[in-house]
Amino acid sequence: MQFIDMHCDSVWTMFMQDPDIANLYNSKVTSVDFKRMKKGGQLVQFFAVCLMPEGCERELGIEPIPWCYFIRLLREYLLRNVLEHQDIIEMAYNGDDICRNMKNGKMSAILSMEDGAAVDGNLDTLKIYYDMGYRALTLTWNFENCFGAPNSKDPAIMKKGLSSFGLEAVEYMQELGMLVDVSHLSEGGFYDVARICKKPFAATHSNAIALCPHQRNLTDAQIRVLGETGSVTGLNFGPEFLNKDIACKKSTAALIAKHARHIADTGGIECVGIGGDLDGIEGELEISDCSKIYLLEDALKKEGFSEDDIEKIFYKNVLRVIRDTMK
């Protein structure tokens, strides 16, 4: 069945290997590439450009790369790869683009950014990223930034809301037509987003805390808010976001389906989507690449989901959110 995945770190992984020889069509170093996306029946992949964490260059033994340059570099890398394979995939910036690509028998790539730090507290910079084609932004990664605080084991940090800039920027993002992504955000920030958003938003790669106590996952109350606001969460395939024991390194389709069941029972079937986080997660992954998504389809059937429900989880819910938010 066709599907939309809201998060992967493949562009970053590819860049870290060797962007000159690696390619996004037939990759030996990533779990997502165009060839396997096609084999898996994929409709859309969000390709996240994440920022190089401080000090990372030193570890890699390369010169420090300014964020603004890195963001352009990875974007160009994705665009170049898509252009080279335009017979099967094209960029999409909104729902109409996706539908047009579908009609032409092509998959779609969406450009997203993980970590609003690069916005640097400036709405003009945010607009530049929008103009460059970024259509989704994960407000925080694992550190506090101009938008607000990340999710944390420290309740004081978890309670922090969006900064005054964050509040303004989220409203501006919705005006521009950029999807607001709350995965990685503090709980206080999440509720600020829910309060001020006039359109749906997304946790692109987060599961249920009731089944796995990682602080990146969502509480039942948050899941209900997603349902009430027409928003979605993307099922994350990472073992640390699936297991009761977060040290367990095993990820199975059955476990992902259990999270789908819990999220659907709590917030409604309309708030469940997919955000596998491939190439950003490690461990023993049953769905080890995007072509194996059929394993999730089978597991969802075993979990009692109907064909209609699975269609919603696989692409209809996220397509609705894209249509409501991106322009």
Ligand SMILES: [Zn+2]
């Ligand atoms: Zn992430």
